[in-house]
Amino acid sequence: MIDEILKQLGFSDKDIKVYNTLVKCGIVTAGEIAKKTDIPRSSVYGILSRLQREGIVKQIDRFGVKYWGIDDPRKVELLIDSKQSMFSKLKEKYIKHLPLLEDKYNLQADKPHLFYYEGKKAVQQTLKDMLLYRDLETEAFWPINEMIKVLGVEFFIELNIRRIKQNLYTRAIWPQNSIVDIKEYTFLGVGNEFKREIRIAPSGVLTTMGYWAYGDRVVFISSDKELFGFVIQSKDMRQMLKTQFDIIWSMSKPLRVNKKYTKYFLEKYIKF
Numbered sequence: 001m002i003d004e005i006l007k008q009l010g011f012s013d014k015d016i017k018v019y020n021t022l023v024k025c026g027i028v029t030a031g032e033i034a035k036k037t038d039i040p041r042s043s044v045y046g047i048l049s050r051l052q053r054e055g056i057v058k059q060i061d062r063f064g065v066k067y068w069g070i071d072d073p074r075k076v077e078l079l080i081d082s083k084q085s086m087f088s089k090l091k092e093k094y095i096k097h098l099p100l101l102e103d104k105y106n107l108q109a110d111k112p113h114l115f116y117y118e119g120k121k122a123v124q125q126t127l128k129d130m131l132l133y134r135d136l137e138t139e140a141f142w143p144i145n146e147m148i149k150v151l152g153v154e155f156f157i158e159l160n161i162r163r164i165k166q167n168l169y170t171r172a173i174w175p176q177n178s179i180v181d182i183k184e185y186t187f188l189g190v191g192n193e194f195k196r197e198i199r200i201a202p203s204g205v206l207t208t209m210g211y212w213a214y215g216d217r218v219v220f221i222s223s224d225k226e227l228f229g230f231v232i233q234s235k236d237m238r239q240m241l242k243t244q245f246d247i248i249w250s251m252s253k254p255l256r257v258n259k260k261y262t263k264y265f266l267e268k269y270i271k272f
Contacts, residue, residue, distance in 0.1 A: 015051060021033050030045055114233075123221055127159060131159075131166065133168060138169065140171070142178075142210045143175050143178035143223075169196070178208075188257075199255060200253050202248075
């Protein structure tokens with residue numbers, strides 16, 4: 001847990017390795033840290049100085065020898081608070097400049113665009129773009145088993161929390177060969193509370209690549225084997241896919257979900 005927290009605060013893997021060594025070993029010299037971590041001593045000094053500046057380790061002099069240890073663990077909480085404050089101020093400044101940036105962006109918005117992404121993190125960003133919107137109806141032709149492999153469970157949990165809170169209502173079609181167990185993936189509930197309907201496509205309508213359409217954009221995401229995605233910003237493309245989606249939707253059967261399996265997600269993450 002502490003590793004993930006420190007990583008989110010911007011510390012490198014080596015920073016975290018040194019900090020964990022101090023947690024485990026107590027007060028030690030830089031040389032001892034270098035031996036235990038296999039990090040060159042010259043690098044260890046730089047890491048310790050950085051951790052000290054952030055307030056989470058301290059230097060102790062004993063008979064002219066410099067030792068190092070973790071500082072009061074509550075200093076990490078203080079660091080989190082300071083980062084939150086910093087980002088809040090940055091957000092305020094950014095919001096002031098946002099109208100100018102939007103004006104520049106809107107000059108290009110009427111033209112069709114294509115954006116290509118490779119790798120898990122980059123592909124995740126393709127769907128995060130949807131979270132810029134609120135109060136919108138969206139459509140997803142979604143081989144859910146493949147999409148979970150590509151994007152990951154934790155990503156889907158966060159995506160659904162924000163999607164629901166931002167009232168992004170979704171109609172999703174799953175191919176018959178991609179149905180998953182809702183008991184295992186409780187974020188896949190249906191109904192007004194989940195802002196989602198799911199239908200199962202007729203037999204023969206199969207795919208391992210999915211798309212999610214919203215606004216004037218369509219996100220296409222490949223299977224885990226190819227791991228790429230692209231976004232097409234085009235009103236014509238959006239309309240064409242919506243027409244095709246509606247035809248398949250009308251031929252598809254609603255997915256029935258027992259709410260006792262999905263209420264846990266709502267109780268834990270969504271506050272109505």
